[in-house]
Amino acid sequence: MTTLPDHRPALPGLAPNLLEHLLTLDARDPLAHKRAEFTLPEGVVYLDGNSLGAMPRAVPGRLARVLHGEWGEALIRSWTAGAERGEDWMALPDRVAAKVARLIGAQAHEVAVGDSTSVNLFKVLAAALHLNPDRRVILTDAENFPTDLYVAQGLGELLGRGHELRRVPAREIAAQLTPDVAAVLLTEVDYRTGERLDMAAVTAAAHAQGVLTVWDLAHSAGAFPVDLRGAGADFAVGCGYKYLNGGPGAPAFVFVAERHLPHAPTALSGWMGHAEPFEMECTYRPAEHARRFVVGTPQVLSLSALDTALDVFADVNLGDLRAKSLSLTDTFITLMAPLGERFPLTLVTPLDHARRGSQVSYRHPDAARVMDRLTGRGIIGDFRTPDILRFGFTPLYHSHLDVARAVLGVQAVLEEQA
Numbered sequence: 001m002t003t004l005p006d007h008r009p010a011l012p013g014l015a016p017n018l019l020e021h022l023l024t025l026d027a028r029d030p031l032a033h034k035r036a037e038f039t040l041p042e043g044v045v046y047l048d049g050n051s052l053g054a055m056p057r058a059v060p061g062r063l064a065r066v067l068h069g070e071w072g073e074a075l076i077r078s079w080t081a082g083a084e085r086g087e088d089w090m091a092l093p094d095r096v097a098a099k100v101a102r103l104i105g106a107q108a109h110e111v112a113v114g115d116s117t118s119v120n121l122f123k124v125l126a127a128a129l130h131l132n133p134d135r136r137v138i139l140t141d142a143e144n145f146p147t148d149l150y151v152a153q154g155l156g157e158l159l160g161r162g163h164e165l166r167r168v169p170a171r172e173i174a175a176q177l178t179p180d181v182a183a184v185l186l187t188e189v190d191y192r193t194g195e196r197l198d199m200a201a202v203t204a205a206a207h208a209q210g211v212l213t214v215w216d217l218a219h220s221a222g223a224f225p226v227d228l229r230g231a232g233a234d235f236a237v238g239c240g241y242k243y244l245n246g247g248p249g250a251p252a253f254v255f256v257a258e259r260h261l262p263h264a265p266t267a268l269s270g271w272m273g274h275a276e277p278f279e280m281e282c283t284y285r286p287a288e289h290a291r292r293f294v295v296g297t298p299q300v301l302s303l304s305a306l307d308t309a310l311d312v313f314a315d316v317n318l319g320d321l322r323a324k325s326l327s328l329t330d331t332f333i334t335l336m337a338p339l340g341e342r343f344p345l346t347l348v349t350p351l352d353h354a355r356r357g358s359q360v361s362y363r364h365p366d367a368a369r370v371m372d373r374l375t376g377r378g379i380i381g382d383f384r385t386p387d388i389l390r391f392g393f394t395p396l397y398h399s400h401l402d403v404a405r406a407v408l409g410v411q412a413v414l415e416e417q418a
């Protein structure tokens, strides 16, 4: 047996042949160099990029330039300065939209960036209901993320036309596409279990019944390649601060399929979605394409952070991203398996690759306390009520060795607690 050279990390409790195997996987990782593009605290394994992505190293410099050079110096001129190079603040939402579009399989003019995921959901759901006026049901996953449920409930009540939010288990969605359903609202990857739906199949089934689709990509965009056009999706929204690493409260995005653009109302028709905002016309005339879904003044500081954060993806092959995500989650599931035999841990994430996002979750009767202790050891995942331990894997900044460190941390906490 070969002995490990000194620079190899000491991971007490990890069999040397397993360590060798993980180091081999890391040595072959085409995305290994991306880790250096992020700021991450020493000694921490950060498994919560599905809740708040880590900070790309280039962001503080960009923000400093925006603050001191643009806001501090150029002031109001920054709205139009550099317009010929597309660097003016006015173009920022479009520029960021084009970067997001590549990650979600959309054309740039089908994407708008701004506001929050919740607000964007309101916009596209309102558009979907408008386009299917004779139907009154919004069908959704019973366990969908709370804001998705609340927005749908609130919109239905506001419309005052007897809309109903019908919540059914995700698996039954296809069977529930009845003629009264206007739109189906689904989160592609379940935030608790990490289960991924088959977007293309659900969309096709919905269309066959005259139902429009609204996809929430909060746990998809930046985690793996999304193919909205390939799936024939109608509408989508997604989050800027999770796998896109845009920073806390980063602007979100909205997707409207090209075929709906001429007819989809914006719900919130603000001046920045006008065709010519500075013509100050008294009547709303929507901008061409998805830009009309930008409502008010672009959030320049946070858009700038997101703009730079998205550059991290510029040289990333999205197939490599998915392959590494699956390799990380496979490794985690495999290394955790023996713990499941000694402790009350139940895997709730599907083993089937096609049905898995980029997170792995377990049920544990004392999950909140387990996660507290894990966090105390620098293994940062999160707890979701009532009993879910959630571990998000980010192919851009995790190694297989990080996965082993996380598993050893879980093992130590569970042993301590027993």
Ligand SMILES: *Cc1c(COP(=O)(O)O)cnc(C)c1O
Binding pocket: 116, 117, 118, 119, 145, 147, 148, 187, 191, 216, 218, 219, 239, 252
């Ligand atoms: C994180 C998340 C959101 C976030 O919505 P905000 O408006 O940014 O707070 C929405 N939907 C899902 C499914 C999420 O996971």
